[in-house]
Amino acid sequence: MDPKSRAYLGVHVYACVRFVLDIWHSYLGRRIRWFFDPAFRRLEIIPLVDWDNAHAGYGYLELGASDVGGVLRPYALNFDTIAHEVGHFISLSELGIPMITSREADFFPFSEAFSDCVSLISLLHFDSAVDRLLRRTQGNLLLSNELNRFAETSPETQIRLATNFRRMSETTREPHDRSLPFLGAIFDSIVDVYHRQLVREGFADPRLLDVDLRELTLDQFDEFRGLTERSFRDRSLYFKLALETARDQVGGALAGSLRSLDPNTMTLDQVARAVVAATVDGVAAERLEANFVWREIIR
């Protein structure tokens, strides 16, 4: 079947939506009821329209195509985009539709950040994505040069967006821009929890967790990197397990936070505190809180 045929695009979108829903069904511990459930029983997927965008609407998911130098790339083939839109369905279904009139409300940056987190965490459920991330960085996600080099050339938008260093005071009022520190804090927490497990297993140097990475000498840097690289070569399965555990602790906390949030009155500070409160693991909770504080979300 031609991957650009309409029939294939429809099946591909359906499979991606199903994949993301299954993951978040598990994190939430219950089935997701569409927020449009009273009006429509099923989600309608429109795999290709003449439009350079994708959109989650009331009862439908509509996808266009981007035009890159005359080559049409259907969003129906883009997992990042589909998973992001499913993220909007999940947050609206769990929280309800907000009755807000102000464009300044924190619900909007929250909603973009949550959707990017859904996309990022769902991507990390593909073996191929985790394998590539770990192989290209040799297991070293904390020595950020490695990760940033990977992210810069990564075809996945959510990895590029997640490796940002923005704090709240450096953002504009635009919701996508304001959502970046939250996404960054979530990604940093996954990386932190992952590295703490490596240290516990003896696969990374414990000093890595205490030093300011910007102040490392080249020798120290090489020493730290060397230990992790050697361990990764011989024990790559443990690295994968550590990353998957970190992913699920943070994913579960994000899903759990939805239970206590009101979309009409929420602030990003409240959302961050709700995520910390919903974290089961003590180390993960401590890392999430520290990263939200560094991002100036928790004040």
Ligand SMILES: [Zn+2]
């Ligand atoms: Zn969005």
